Amino acid sequence: MPEFRQNIATKEWVIIAPERAKRPEDFKKKKVAKEFPEYDKNCPFCIGNEDKTPPSVYSIKKNGKWNLRVVPNKFAALKSDLSPKRKREGKSKRYLTIDGFGLAEVVIETSVHNKTIATMNYSEVRNVIKAYKQRYIEISKNEDIRLITIFRNHGAMAGTSLEHPHSQIIATPVVPPHVRDQIFQARVACDTFGTCIYCDMIKQELSEKKRIIVETDHFVAFSPYAARSPFETRIIPKRHDCSFDAITEKEIDNFSKVLRDTLRKIYLTLDNPDYNYIIRSSPTDERNTKHYHWYAVIIPKLTTPAGFEIGTGIYINVTPPEESARFLRQAKI
Amino acid sequence: MPEFRQNIATKEWVIIAPERAKRPEDFKKKKVAKEFPEYDKNCPFCIGNEDKTPPSVYSIKKNGKWNLRVVPNKFAALKSDLSPKRKREGKSKRYLTIDGFGLAEVVIETSVHNKTIATMNYSEVRNVIKAYKQRYIEISKNEDIRLITIFRNHGAMAGTSLEHPHSQIIATPVVPPHVRDQIFQARVACDTFGTCIYCDMIKQELSEKKRIIVETDHFVAFSPYAARSPFETRIIPKRHDCSFDAITEKEIDNFSKVLRDTLRKIYLTLDNPDYNYIIRSSPTDERNTKHYHWYAVIIPKLTTPAGFEIGTGIYINVTPPEESARFLRQAKI
Numbered sequence: 001m002p003e004f005r006q007n008i009a010t011k012e013w014v015i016i017a018p019e020r021a022k023r024p025e026d027f028k029k030k031k032v033a034k035e036f037p038e039y040d041k042n043c044p045f046c047i048g049n050e051d052k053t054p055p056s057v058y059s060i061k062k063n064g065k066w067n068l069r070v071v072p073n074k075f076a077a078l079k080s081d082l083s084p085k086r087k088r089e090g091k092s093k094r095y096l097t098i099d100g101f102g103l104a105e106v107v108i109e110t111s112v113h114n115k116t117i118a119t120m121n122y123s124e125v126r127n128v129i130k131a132y133k134q135r136y137i138e139i140s141k142n143e144d145i146r147l148i149t150i151f152r153n154h155g156a157m158a159g160t161s162l163e164h165p166h167s168q169i170i171a172t173p174v175v176p177p178h179v180r181d182q183i184f185q186a187r188v189a190c191d192t193f194g195t196c197i198y199c200d201m202i203k204q205e206l207s208e209k210k211r212i213i214v215e216t217d218h219f220v221a222f223s224p225y226a227a228r229s230p231f232e233t234r235i236i237p238k239r240h241d242c243s244f245d246a247i248t249e250k251e252i253d254n255f256s257k258v259l260r261d262t263l264r265k266i267y268l269t270l271d272n273p274d275y276n277y278i279i280r281s282s283p284t285d286e287r288n289t290k291h292y293h294w295y296a297v298i299i300p301k302l303t304t305p306a307g308f309e310i311g312t313g314i315y316i317n318v319t320p321p322e323e324s325a326r327f328l329r330q331a332k333i
Numbered sequence: 334m335p336e337f338r339q340n341i342a343t344k345e346w347v348i349i350a351p352e353r354a355k356r357p358e359d360f361k362k363k364k365v366a367k368e369f370p371e372y373d374k375n376c377p378f379c380i381g382n383e384d385k386t387p388p389s390v391y392s393i394k395k396n397g398k399w400n401l402r403v404v405p406n407k408f409a410a411l412k413s414d415l416s417p418k419r420k421r422e423g424k425s426k427r428y429l430t431i432d433g434f435g436l437a438e439v440v441i442e443t444s445v446h447n448k449t450i451a452t453m454n455y456s457e458v459r460n461v462i463k464a465y466k467q468r469y470i471e472i473s474k475n476e477d478i479r480l481i482t483i484f485r486n487h488g489a490m491a492g493t494s495l496e497h498p499h500s501q502i503i504a505t506p507v508v509p510p511h512v513r514d515q516i517f518q519a520r521v522a523c524d525t526f527g528t529c530i531y532c533d534m535i536k537q538e539l540s541e542k543k544r545i546i547v548e549t550d551h552f553v554a555f556s557p558y559a560a561r562s563p564f565e566t567r568i569i570p571k572r573h574d575c576s577f578d579a580i581t582e583k584e585i586d587n588f589s590k591v592l593r594d595t596l597r598k599i600y601l602t603l604d605n606p607d608y609n610y611i612i613r614s615s616p617t618d619e620r621n622t623k624h625y626h627w628y629a630v631i632i633p634k635l636t637t638p639a640g641f642e643i644g645t646g647i648y649i650n651v652t653p654p655e656e657s658a659r660f661l662r663q664a665k666i
Binding site: 095 | 334335336337338339341343344345346348349350410411412415422423424425427428429430431432433480482484485486489490491492493501503505506507509510511512514533536537540541558559609610611613630632637638639640641642643644645646647649
């Protein structure tokens with residue numbers, strides 16, 4: 001029987017349609033995954049091509065060679081030398097606009113062309129998380145920035161054409177409704193129940209166990225009750241904090257492990273699917289908010305949102321999250 | 334220079350990034366569009382295969398043969414014989430669920446296998462709109478239904494694998510946040526300015542002209558100021574009404590024309606791209622709301638939303654809507 005489920009954190013509805021239930025085999029890519037070389041002389045992110053990107057704003061080096069570089073995005077949709085001032089446009093002055101002010105950086109995660117988080121070792125992933133944190137702290141010093149979004153696009157269906165392993169950081173002068181609404185719902189829940197909705201969610205999930213994928217000392221990776229798509233996975237820190245940059249050294253170790261292991265399970269179970277992941281943190285000027293909680297979400301690109309999803313925001317998910325979690329939990333890595 | 338623009342109806346932000354501006358040629362499909370046959374004996378929607386679908390709930394016939402059929406969706410994600418009652422789930426009873434109650438119908442738009450709205454004549458499109466209206470009226474009599482969404486998925490990237498021309502109607506017992514938020518913003522605007530935000534928008538667009546694609550006696554088709562993606566097109570009726578089923582006979586003629594002509598311009602300019610369109614109408618139990626306004630939106634699938642879009646709801650649009658509108662306005666049909 002199909003059912004509606006409500007995401008308690010956002011109040012969004014999804015339809016879980018198990019009659020169409022799909023197993024990992026149904027999603028495996030038909031085409032053979034390309035085998036990329038370790039080094040590609042035409043890749044702007046490979047060693048020797050450092051002049052094809054702007055200079056690094058952060059790097060991790062070993063024995064005189066770089067292991068990781070963060071560079072401003074050469075093809076950035078936003079630029080740091082513009083004004084964040086709101087302006088009114090059109091005859092009625094009702095339309096609102098801002099020059100495209102913002103920061104856009106690329107985290108070149110390793111010098112090795114053909115790795116991805118799923119195939120890195122823990123210390124390589126640790127470098128990536130450490131870079132996220134350092135850049136987050138640095139960028140949040142800019143008083144005109146309100147929101148910092150860290151994300152990774154893996155594969156063409158996830159919106160990237162560059163093979164070389166990389167993530168992105170985009171900082172904007174606006175907090176969009178999509179994020180505001182989540183924070184508002186978290187505040188309503190906190191006003192109602194006196195507790196953090198994300199803390200409540202992981203407590204609930206840990207007690208029920210059936211949607212848990214990986215648990216470590218400091219993190220829980222699980223398929224959310226109201227997952228919008230097959231194998232959507234949330235990673236939530238057990239320690240309550242609204243902002244990603246509060247992550248401690250121990251938590252960085254732990255987060256590297258849970259992120260690597262979860263992505264490796266997805267990689268092996270679903271044959272290296274395209275995916276996006278996003279780290280959602282509170283607005284930078286609400287750094288001390290008590291009712292919000294940072295998290296990461298991984299979205300494998302296995303299905304196509306159609307007119308119904310676009311028109312209603314209600315996603316039809318053909319794989320119950322209990323099934324997704326079971327497959328990933330059991331996957332040997 | 335890139336710029337942020339806010340959608341006045343939803344308060345969503347987009348980034349218009351003209352430095353990456355793309356012209357229609359950049360989007361044209363590399364692969365040659367498949368030429369489908371007029372009739373396919375294996376297609377469940379072709380003549381002679383009526384037993385492969387549930388019986389029609391509505392049809393338009395001529396000379397004893399059907400031209401259009403509406404049938405319940407055989408593979409519906411929602412079922413009409415379930416209960417719309419909310420239930421609480423999980424140990425904490427915080428998770429909310431509803432059995433998958435709802436209606437899902439397929440509008441088989443013509444018996445001819447290889448047509449699409451862009452290649453139909455006006456009277457064929459008129460049949461489709463008439464069917465939408467009749468089914469909308471019939472479905473809205475169900476007291477447990479709150480929202481009726483009419484949509485069309487064209488092509489694999491838009492989420493359909495069936496070639497035969499068809500649209501869908503899905504009726505749900507819930508009004509999701511995605512729709513509630515729009516209505517809320519329309520109410521705030523109405524409280525503030527005393528007028529309908531959609532009426533204001535088309536007034537503004539008609540006075541500026543630069544984003545207009547097609548104007549008829551009763552409708553305006555335009556690229557919205559804060560379009561989320563290249564060639565996104567909105568069609569808004571000039572007469573203020575919140576509900577699609579209020580469409581008059583004259584307006585049906587007019588809507589058929591503007592929908593056909595706009596889709597034909599997209600078809601010819603962009604080489605038959607995949608697209609979704611959605612008709613958004615007020616919740617059925619808010620049929621007399623004064624501050625909302627029904628509309629249609631066409632979204633050609635030309636770009637891929639990535640981690641930034643998913644994580645923030647801020648879309649990066651590489652074609653300024655003024656450019657999209659100019660290309661479509663000038664397209665000969």
